[in-house]
Amino acid sequence: AAPIPAELGVSIFSRMAALAVETGAISLGQGFPDGIGPEAMLRTAQEAIAAGDNQYAPAIGIKPLREVISAQRADRYGTEYDPDSQVVVTAGATEAITAAVMAAAGPGDDVVMFEPYYDSYAAATRLAGANRVAVPLIADDAGFAFDLNRLAEAFTDRTRVLILNTPHNPTGKVFTTDELVAIARLCEERDVVIVSDEVYEYLTFDDVRHVPVAAVAPERTISVSGIGKSFSATGWRIGWACGPTDLIARVASVKQFLSFTTGTPFQLGAVTALRDCLDWVERLRLSLQDRRDLLTTTLTDAGITVYPTSGSYFLQVDSRSFGTDDGMALCLDIPHKAGVVAVPSVAFFDHPDAGRHLVRLAFCKETETLAEAADRLVRYRD
Numbered sequence: 001a002a003p004i005p006a007e008l009g010v011s012i013f014s015r016m017a018a019l020a021v022e023t024g025a026i027s028l029g030q031g032f033p034d035g036i037g038p039e040a041m042l043r044t045a046q047e048a049i050a051a052g053d054n055q056y057a058p059a060i061g062i063k064p065l066r067e068v069i070s071a072q073r074a075d076r077y078g079t080e081y082d083p084d085s086q087v088v089v090t091a092g093a094t095e096a097i098t099a100a101v102m103a104a105a106g107p108g109d110d111v112v113m114f115e116p117y118y119d120s121y122a123a124a125t126r127l128a129g130a131n132r133v134a135v136p137l138i139a140d141d142a143g144f145a146f147d148l149n150r151l152a153e154a155f156t157d158r159t160r161v162l163i164l165n166t167p168h169n170p171t172g173k174v175f176t177t178d179e180l181v182a183i184a185r186l187c188e189e190r191d192v193v194i195v196s197d198e199v200y201e202y203l204t205f206d207d208v209r210h211v212p213v214a215a216v217a218p219e220r221t222i223s224v225s226g227i228g229k230s231f232s233a234t235g236w237r238i239g240w241a242c243g244p245t246d247l248i249a250r251v252a253s254v255k256q257f258l259s260f261t262t263g264t265p266f267q268l269g270a271v272t273a274l275r276d277c278l279d280w281v282e283r284l285r286l287s288l289q290d291r292r293d294l295l296t297t298t299l300t301d302a303g304i305t306v307y308p309t310s311g312s313y314f315l316q317v318d319s320r321s322f323g324t325d326d327g328m329a330l331c332l333d334i335p336h337k338a339g340v341v342a343v344p345s346v347a348f349f350d351h352p353d354a355g356r357h358l359v360r361l362a363f364c365k366e367t368e369t370l371a372e373a374a375d376r377l378v379r380y381r382d
């Protein structure tokens, strides 16, 4: 049999999660929260299971969920989607991204993405038979930025899709409206579809707010999100894609043959979450912000370089603060010697020189766990 392509190999998250189990280290690796989701959401799913709502949902998702997703996008961002033809429920945002890329790109086409990129973008591109073209986000004191000329040069006649992720995993960058307008203009000139992964849409900090690129390029954007990150239910696998009718019809047609549909009781729980639990999300956001600050302050006070993060579960530290420019080597050492697991960001780069020294820490863990992990990293460095 042919070897498994690199893009479809065991993910860095699974590798680092296994290392955490093997060493008993505190895991600031795989990004999932310690906390439990809103009570009302959990109860709805439990009651649905007990009541027998356990059969297939419609392939595009149950209507009440499509309606509440449409209302959420309209209320929060002013973007309008018809729940019957412009919204599809998926098995997590990951499936939405895969289906969107497969719907909009094929063999020989190019898919452009910023690096570091979330690993599923590379896998989805590979599954579509398309080529990946990565444009670096460059770290500086203010965070992460890109060169618009370099992005423009990455576009060719074969470019069909740009994958955008904001708030961005793993850097915590939240793209500004000006950046989104510039990106949208390029995609318009080249007639490129934008697949926009917005799973951290609620989780932005300080006075930074998430802006969906669909607000500036509605006619060419497939907006993807889900409940996993916002409502601490990453295992429920409830995501969605919203966009223009023609694009969503194509996404839905691919999606039917990936998973057909996703858990009916969890879809019902998601309706409660989006309709009744937004106060809960705001408390989560504020508490995550405090935890970001705790981790940042402890490490920065010890002289470790932390890049500013405005959203998501993650921040980046510079491995050179630990005496090595090899973030991968550091991540393979600290589980054993510091009792902490992190993720080497170089795994998300095609141009490793741009990210060799970057290490991702997840701060979506309990305060005591984070404080202990931060102390351990400082002791290891000393």
Ligand code: GLN
Residues within 6 Å of the ligand: 011, 013, 014, 029, 030, 031, 032, 169
């Ligand atoms: N999205 C999470 C992260 O970035 C989990 C990824 C995964 O395990 N596939 O860590």
